Amino acid sequence: MSEKPQAAAEPQVAEEGSSGTAPAPAPRRGFLAGMGAIAAGGLAFLAPVWSGIRAALEPLERPPQDTDLVPVAKLAAVPDDGVPHKFRVVMDRVDAWNTHRQLPVGAVYLRRTGDSVEALNVVCPHAGCFVNVAADRSRFVCPCHKSSFDLSGAVNDPASPSPRDMDTLDVEIRDDEVWVRFQNFLPGRAEKEPVA
């Protein structure tokens, strides 16, 4: 069934007819004019297209936000039980045209044994979901694709989709406070690379 239905063919014929009646320019002049039209037209579009692409890629040029340590909790607030506890990370954050003072930007799991504290970003290294502590507090489970980690954040089930252990963060105890360098890392790869 490849015949052209009449209806569709009609307008085409009409168009060809109308262009056919225009006087044909001399071949060389016509070629130059055509090239000129393409060049001028292209040039006319250059600025808008270029600036549009620049704007779209602007985030790639932005300097990374600072990653100083921020206080996350009082040391006493982290039970000395070797079980991870979730704490909000509240810090200053520039979001495009807004500067937020003390915005909750994410969360960390703090796990204390004696006076040492380990910090893990709650974000799953697989694809970014918020990892949970299992109800029995024996391990971490990601509610999305069921990656499983032990309490230190290490993958403990080879079938886990996560390509690496949960992301550890730098911790410092300053006086009686736990300070953490809060960073997010690129998901889905074996090495831990901070997002710029």
Place this chain on the structure above:
Amino acid sequence: MRLVLDWIDDRTGYRRLLRAALVEAIPGGAKWRYVWGSTLTFAVVVQFITGLALWASYSPNAQGAWESVYYIENVMAGGWLLRGIHHYMAHATMILLVLHLMQIVVAGAYKAPREVNFWFGLALLFIVLGLSLTGYLLPWDQQGYWATKVATSIASITPFVGPALQEALIGGADYGHLTLTRFFALHAGVLPGALIVLIAGHVFLFRRHGVTTGERPAGARDGGNPDGQFWPDQALRDAVACLAVMAAVLYLVIRTGGAPLGAPADASEPYAAARPEWYFMFLFQWLTYFPAETEILGAIVIPGLVVTLIALMPFAGRWRLGHRFNLGFTGTILAGVGLLTWLAYAQDRADPEFVAAQHRAEAAAERIVELARGPDGIPPSGALTLLRNDPLTQGPQLFADRCASCHSYDGHDGLGNELAEARTAADLKGFASREWLTGLLDPEQIATPRYFGGTDFARGRMVRMVQSRIAGFDAAQRDDLAKVVKALSAEAALPQQATLDEADRDEIAEGAALLASESIGCTECHEWRGAFEQSLGPVLTGFGSREWLTGFIGDASHPRFYGDSNDRMPAFGPDEILSEAEIGLLVGWLRGEW
């Protein structure tokens, strides 16, 4: 009238255009099975209409997107219907598109000369998927936020350009204002623009090739039926089909009460119910089968190969065997997709933690609407502020996090997760209520895990007193005890008990007097309205009130409460384990104040 139309036609030639559009010969006459293309176009037009109307009320920014969708959904007249139609018509579009593509594969309509049009159709499928993906994030609720994070994370593992692609897509290192403005630009500008171009091309090519009647030699007539025309025979069938699609969508909108809207997005708030739209669920499930670094296989390589194979179908289809292969391949894919989808939902249903998370998500969604409707409304800082200061939302979380290692709440951890073993300290559901106190003073119950069973107090004076003295009470004393319970419970001034307390005012007064009496004997150990012999147990004046409970959680070792006999309850206040605000939220939740 006629004159006017003639004039317009003379200047525009609209009649010829109209004829060209409507007088399309349909070999073998109008048929119901030709309606799919029209229903699809209809669905797209509905999305444009409703989308533009939604656009007029939507604000793409991190502190305004959820809020504006809340406004559309709950305040604007008919907003829920508008959004509901847009939401469910998106589902319908997906279904219609897949049906249409299946029909084309089955009929072999992708074969020469229609290859390009088949690719157009395929491209349309991807644009529609893109529209759905970008649209899912725009309400900026927890569901869209976390599900979209999975999608953009997958984008970031694209070889070479992954991280840059993700950053350009979300407008920075992290989700924020620019993620919304960009997704909105894609959803309402770029993708619909591409959709229009592709549909125009698709329809143009379709008109050029005509309908596919099946594998008959050119010129054969369908069962001897005369050729039909688009107008009005096929148009009628198309219109009826469109009406049916609309009716189905409306039915869904009304039945479900419109499109869902979860609690506002919050990067610091766990959300364990993150799932994409149902037509992406197979992919979501698919990813669980690719451990560690094989993810790229599951997320990019295999889907890429499948799509390439589908795109090559027109060439394979040139041979009879190739067409069979295409049919088999399509069938296998559809079966696989169906199976994965089913598995995904079956596993979620069987997972108690997921079910609990889903209940929490629904509760949070309802709660935020209640708060937004409340007297203070939504502040300019956004609706999240409301949730963060809400005892009903924060209480259970704080409890699960800070209290549930020792206490339970109605047998669970505060969030609804079952506890494998009983907790050592008391169950705090209904603390200081009549029911709770009645149980406390019941010789049968006081030494159970619900109260003091797991603590040092199990061998303490209070338990002994209840188990010896109260156990021996006669009927009259038991009546007195009931009044004492009412009096003590009235001290808490629990909002849920306000009407009861009001109604039993006389009994409460009697109970208050009895409390100090020797026959009951509470004041041998407890302070009550200034009267006590030895301060051994917590003061009973103001028992369970906001002030009392705040003090108790703050420091149970304070002489007002357990003093030295405190068993393992941390000093949440002085040790700054909980901030003042957090204690306030916990107290508010335990007391049912919201």
